[in-house]
Amino acid sequence: MYFEDYECARVYTIGPREMDEAEILRFGREFDRQYIHTDSERAEGGPFGSVIASGWHTTAIMMQMLVGTVLQEETAIAGAGVEGIKWTLPVLPGDKLKLIVKPVQVRASRTKPDRGLVRFEMEMVNQNEVVVMTVGLLGYVRRRDEQK
Amino acid sequence: MYFEDYECARVYTIGPREMDEAEILRFGREFDRQYIHTDSERAEGGPFGSVIASGWHTTAIMMQMLVGTVLQEETAIAGAGVEGIKWTLPVLPGDKLKLIVKPVQVRASRTKPDRGLVRFEMEMVNQNEVVVMTVGLLGYVRRRDEQK
Numbered sequence: 001m002y003f004e005d006y007e008c009a010r011v012y013t014i015g016p017r018e019m020d021e022a023e024i025l026r027f028g029r030e031f032d033r034q035y036i037h038t039d040s041e042r043a044e045g046g047p048f049g050s051v052i053a054s055g056w057h058t059t060a061i062m063m064q065m066l067v068g069t070v071l072q073e074e075t076a077i078a079g080a081g082v083e084g085i086k087w088t089l090p091v092l093p094g095d096k097l098k099l100i101v102k103p104v105q106v107r108a109s110r111t112k113p114d115r116g117l118v119r120f121e122m123e124m125v126n127q128n129e130v131v132v133m134t135v136g137l138l139g140y141v142r143r144r145d146e147q148k
Numbered sequence: 149m150y151f152e153d154y155e156c157a158r159v160y161t162i163g164p165r166e167m168d169e170a171e172i173l174r175f176g177r178e179f180d181r182q183y184i185h186t187d188s189e190r191a192e193g194g195p196f197g198s199v200i201a202s203g204w205h206t207t208a209i210m211m212q213m214l215v216g217t218v219l220q221e222e223t224a225i226a227g228a229g230v231e232g233i234k235w236t237l238p239v240l241p242g243d244k245l246k247l248i249v250k251p252v253q254v255r256a257s258r259t260k261p262d263r264g265l266v267r268f269e270m271e272m273v274n275q276n277e278v279v280v281m282t283v284g285l286l287g288y289v290r291r292r293d294e295q296k
Contacts, residue, residue, distance in 0.1 A: 027208075030208075030212070031208040031209070031211050031212045032208075032211050032212070032215060033212075033215050033216065033221075034215060034221040034224070035221060036221075054211065055227050056204070056207055056208045056211050057208075059204055059207065060175075060178075060179040060180075060204045060205075060208065061179070063179050063180050063202065063204050064178070064179045064180070064181075067180060067181050067182060068181065073181075073182040073183060073184075076182070078235075079203050079235055080234075080235075081232065081233055081234040081235065082230065082232060082233035082234075083232060084229065084230060084231060084232065085229055085230035085233075086228075086229040086230075087226075087227060087228075087229065
């Protein structure tokens, strides 16, 4: 997808993608060593009754779902940044996540004629259609016809 | 560290933490399947002359560095959200990253007497003291003395 292909009226839905407990534990043990992410037994008696995915795991899964769908390596130049992330509900083992992506703004670069900036608003929702995370992402995307 | 322990005048520095190529490739292959994160040989001829860490890997490493230092699972209740992330420079294999954490605002919760909100501004810097990523993070932290 080139810069010109992102339509602000469109909604892209990716998934579902099921989260399993083993991967939640693996990510937690490497990057977010808190028992709610690393210890199934102790987490059973904790605030969520189960382990939950690290919020940073959910962002990584978001990227996994974006690459090859809404972002393609031939045209996605770089992530410019993130405007905000909210983790609104825990992600539990067995959750089936869908990523809803809305390009909300496209703007040609003023200084680099080969690219444009796309602002994406994203929602990760679970199998109950409840939002578990929102992310605002800015990305540079290649233009189909480089402007001279 | 309880809510009352975060001092806005203080700067917490964590690391250095060296990034190695194998872990950059492993994260890229799982979560961010673009050749600059997954294929050393092809990335040599790419824009950075080497693989670079996925930006989401750098955020996961940030969390890895925070847990047990500035955030402790006994007192850190939840991440409330992220205000912004900027990836300002590529992270390369062999980079030695340091995380500089500044609590810039502390505010007692109006509705939950057991906690307060801490706003952290963070910079990840490399061995040349150049900023590779900035993150604004909001977290709920337990109060030492619950307010009645």
